[in-house]
Amino acid sequence: xxxxxxxxxxxxxxxxxxxxxxxxxxxxxxxxxxxxxxxxxxxxxxxxxxxxxxxxxxxxxxxxxxxxxxxxxxxxxxxxxxxxxxxxxxxxxxxxxxxxxxxxxxxxxxxxxxxxxxxxxxxxxxxxxxxxxxxxxxxxxxxxxxxxxxxxxxxxxxxxxxxxxxxxxxxxxxxxxxxxxxxxxxxxxxxxxxxxxxxxxxxxxxxxxxxxxxxxxxxxxxxxxxxxxxxxxxxxxxxxxxxxxxxxxxxxxxxxxxxxxxxxxxxxxxxxxxxxxxxxxxxxxxxxxxxxxxxxxxxxxxxxxxxxxxxxxxxxxxxxxxxxxxxxxxxxxxxxxxxxxxxxxxxxxxxxxxxxxxxxxxxxxxxxxxx
Numbered sequence: 001x002x003x004x005x006x007x008x009x010x011x012x013x014x015x016x017x018x019x020x021x022x023x024x025x026x027x028x029x030x031x032x033x034x035x036x037x038x039x040x041x042x043x044x045x046x047x048x049x050x051x052x053x054x055x056x057x058x059x060x061x062x063x064x065x066x067x068x069x070x071x072x073x074x075x076x077x078x079x080x081x082x083x084x085x086x087x088x089x090x091x092x093x094x095x096x097x098x099x100x101x102x103x104x105x106x107x108x109x110x111x112x113x114x115x116x117x118x119x120x121x122x123x124x125x126x127x128x129x130x131x132x133x134x135x136x137x138x139x140x141x142x143x144x145x146x147x148x149x150x151x152x153x154x155x156x157x158x159x160x161x162x163x164x165x166x167x168x169x170x171x172x173x174x175x176x177x178x179x180x181x182x183x184x185x186x187x188x189x190x191x192x193x194x195x196x197x198x199x200x201x202x203x204x205x206x207x208x209x210x211x212x213x214x215x216x217x218x219x220x221x222x223x224x225x226x227x228x229x230x231x232x233x234x235x236x237x238x239x240x241x242x243x244x245x246x247x248x249x250x251x252x253x254x255x256x257x258x259x260x261x262x263x264x265x266x267x268x269x270x271x272x273x274x275x276x277x278x279x280x281x282x283x284x285x286x287x288x289x290x291x292x293x294x295x296x297x298x299x300x301x302x303x304x305x306x307x308x309x310x311x312x313x314x315x316x317x318x319x320x321x322x323x324x325x326x327x328x329x330x331x332x333x334x335x336x337x338x339x340x341x342x343x344x345x346x347x348x349x350x351x352x353x354x355x356x357x358x359x360x361x362x363x364x365x366x367x368x369x370x371x
Contacts, residue, residue, distance in 0.1 A: 037171025092146025312357030
């Protein structure tokens, strides 16, 4: 019998959610991540849970199930940890600062299956009232269940709560090898253990695993800038227009993000800063005149060709699985996607075709790249 039901590589958003869902189903889990060995490991300062994505304002895949699953879990984490600095449930404002955005947003409200009570359309004067200093706009909508998540606090608390509940975590570099019926895991100190399954939840590092390189998961660099404002600002909701602006402190603005498909490193750049400041100028023109840059961060996302996550088994080994490519929607997707894969593993339920690894293998077979 294996030491663990599953060894999960990666303790970021997807890995923690996967570990959580398996733990809830009574499974023993080893979570591996050399980059998160510190109990207070650094991370992004904030991110948005926004069910309405992009310039079109379309609802994300299974938005209600995804948002409800995430909110339920983060509420439990806050209760278990006693922390009140994991998130703000203060909504998301999407101001239409161009006529095109206004048309798109109104069409979204008319045609998308918005859950009852989720959203209100606001006229320009109403937007100015709740968000003084906002750019001239054509109205917009307010998403009541939208969240601002303080990602560093969230990830560290999530990991600590899981370990308190019996999860085994290691920050040692570890390799896996399949031997007959299970995986042998060997860490950098030479210690070995076994697992029935290996699940790679490594985000943008997924292509670095030889078993998953053929999936064609793309790496997209993103940068954010942090600004200090001259005075405390009177709103706490998130802003999403041509970019996003989040609040962590009364006099702080976190502005994102860039989407860089061609990059050589993960260093911050002046070019990205200029683009980010341009977003701030467009959304909060007057406020942007009196801000001071206090920080800039860069990271890398993982995306798949149809912009949906990749879940499922390896074509040559059903005990090897992947959960990756959540793009910029990692938080909202995280718990519900993990529950889908956990149910598939433990109860044999199907993975939706648009998410399954088989969708990519099918395309590769048609192109003659795999058999």
